[in-house]
Amino acid sequence: MSENKIPYKIYLDENEIPKQWYNVRADMKNKPAPLLNPQTHKPLKAEELYPIFCKELVAQELNDTDAYIDIPKEIQDFYKMYRPSPLIRAYFLEKALDTPAKIYYKFEGNNTSGSHKLNSAIAQAYYAKKQGLKGVTTETGAGQWGTALSMACSYFGLDCKVYMVKVSYEQKPFRREVMRTYGASVTPSPSTTTEVGRKILEAHPGTSGSLGCAISEAVEVATKTEGYRYVLGSVLNQVLLHQSVIGLESKAALDKYGVKPDIIIGCAGGGSNLGGLISPFMGEKLRGEADYRIIAVEPASCPSFTRGKFAYDYCDTGMVCPLAKMYTLGSGFIPSANHAGGLRYHGMSSTLSQLYHDGLMEATSVEQTAVFEAAEKFARVEGILPAPESSHAIRVAVDEALKCKETGEEKTILFGLTGTGYFDMVAYQKFNDGVMSDYIPTDEELQKGFDGLPKVD
């Protein structure tokens, strides 16, 4: 098919929604390092994870051999509610940039959670329901994950308890109301409802919270409440597995038109979107079938890939969770107060960390004012007001497209537009008012986080 026949939006047919998730770990020569017991520092056995996670999710978490895992019928049905998501050819943006680059983005924001998070939320809720649980607990930062989980739990009739990072809870009351509309209870974290929350509040009175704190609280409640388990929206292997639908759909849509991306770009907080978007492409790369330049984009204020250490670390601030080997800033790291939006987790998916360590992908960091400049430009020409998180990817996609303008190269760029910014207008207001600031942590500040890393042999 000739290139100019490519529509603005490529929608797959409903029956082309993936029926299996792709597990990139199966194709990795160097597998991600195993989770460790936080006390003994020995690799965790499945049974040790059962008090925290559903059994089937534990199996997915530990499975690094099966390349494809069937998507249960119930989840496939739910996916039809909002998938396939469109792969959009950014003709308007290309024109505005006057670039010979061809830009595509996979838009995951056309659902009420406002992001890709629903892809894993529905899977985790399904397995919880199947195991006969009463409910699940979780944390949420920017709020997309909490909203997605609320929607998924409402669908399966599960109770949903969300611990929301206090600064987001206060800045985003409307996110809270969406979750409540879907029947979830929302508690600002750190809270006095948990032991770990009370401890953190005592040590850091007036703290505005962090994802690490909220995780500790949610895990405590899950493990102490009969019939509950904990679920997490990023970082974990199982989440990347579920999110592979993003990449599988993107690849199927591009394949239809014989298009092969040169560069694939995704924002990276814990890695859920990036890991999902790149997975089938990375699989080809790992199997030596194709090559792609893959770029992770993170905030300069929370630079786990670009300035973190590749080491075992706690997944949470309360140090009750397993240890994971990952690029990390230390579980005590909290981004500066001026940091808007998500992408604020101290660590990074073990799978992506290993791939990055092995030189299979790049990483770069960007400052938030530059990110919002790109967001505004994008909104005005492509018509979608992007989430701050997604706008990190936009920033680098625009920069790569502008490089093509200089060199005259007709590169094909694919990036992940994870979501919409409708609940991020406080941040946009700061940008509109010209009072948004940037912050890059000093080496000394980062060292404090590294000092808290556990000693693992």
Added chain:
Amino acid sequence: MSENKIPYKIYLDENEIPKQWYNVRADMKNKPAPLLNPQTHKPLKAEELYPIFCKELVAQELNDTDAYIDIPKEIQDFYKMYRPSPLIRAYFLEKALDTPAKIYYKFEGNNTSGSHKLNSAIAQAYYAKKQGLKGVTTETGAGQWGTALSMACSYFGLDCKVYMVKVSYEQKPFRREVMRTYGASVTPSPSTTTEVGRKILEAHPGTSGSLGCAISEAVEVATKTEGYRYVLGSVLNQVLLHQSVIGLESKAALDKYGVKPDIIIGCAGGGSNLGGLISPFMGEKLRGEADYRIIAVEPASCPSFTRGKFAYDYCDTGMVCPLAKMYTLGSGFIPSANHAGGLRYHGMSSTLSQLYHDGLMEATSVEQTAVFEAAEKFARVEGILPAPESSHAIRVAVDEALKCKETGEEKTILFGLTGTGYFDMVAYQKFNDGVMSDYIPTDEELQKGFDGLPKVD
């Protein structure tokens, strides 16, 4: 094609986006009454409208003979940014209601304006640009129209001045920020920036504003500022014309599967969505080719169809606009303070008013608590958090589907889901907290509005 082959979401191809708008007035035996000069009460000539509207839009406003009007290439291109919109088969809702009814909805909310308003905004901005104007002025209530116009003006590089009903401006600061992100200026109305605004503030100190006031202000600024014209997001014939894309796409999607709706339902404030959704179906009805039951749904707190008078009235509170013959509550009518969301205009599209008067459609009114109950149910099972306005149509669609459950009839219901409720969380919060109230104006209250109707022979 067999019924069970109908997918959850029917997307037309990009090349199936309508290339002509359909003008239902061409098929009406009784044409809508002409606009009158507010001073002389004589039918307005095109020239008299040129200081307010662009010339081509005046032509569209007055054209009641051409059934099809070409959509300019530039507008077709823009439509590709967010159209075709999906026609969704509400399988999840049908199952939750346990109804034999087949429910479809045309979802217009998947764009950053959050509603169908963009369909007319881009057309009006295009003609303004084509006429060489510098900018446009408008009013906005709930905010969708203002956002849509901001997006459209940003696309064509036009200045955009929005007068936003004060109560919405205060309750929806984030809507304002979206408009600012697209480069618009937003002023709460009534304001001291206009003569009419100052007059209204003097007469009603502390008023929270109304659409009628905001229209007066926007018209004043447009007519007094060189290179500006006024644009309106509803009520006008030209708006219904542009919005016919909703109905044309809906009908094309249903025709593909051989489906013919029995009942068509739309919410009605000024009539932009309803008029657009029903237009090709109404055309068939007018030409005697098919029959449909068509239901307009309005808030019980602003019941222009069901309790208004069919009379000539001012389109604005300041009485500077032309007179239109319509179902109206009087230009001084302001819905009670507890009324959430849009659908708060005192009048109704002349075209729809005539169709209703001629018995070609029905109207019903619903109270807002019942509306939000339907909205919550819909959000939980269909996964889309609906706008309060759209939820009026959901309420009646659900009620009709429940009637089918009682009678066992397998009716096919089509309704318009005009938009999303992401900026309406103050209202949802009231509902979630159980403090939402209903209000039905008394006959005496309505009489006050009727007393202000102009005397037209």
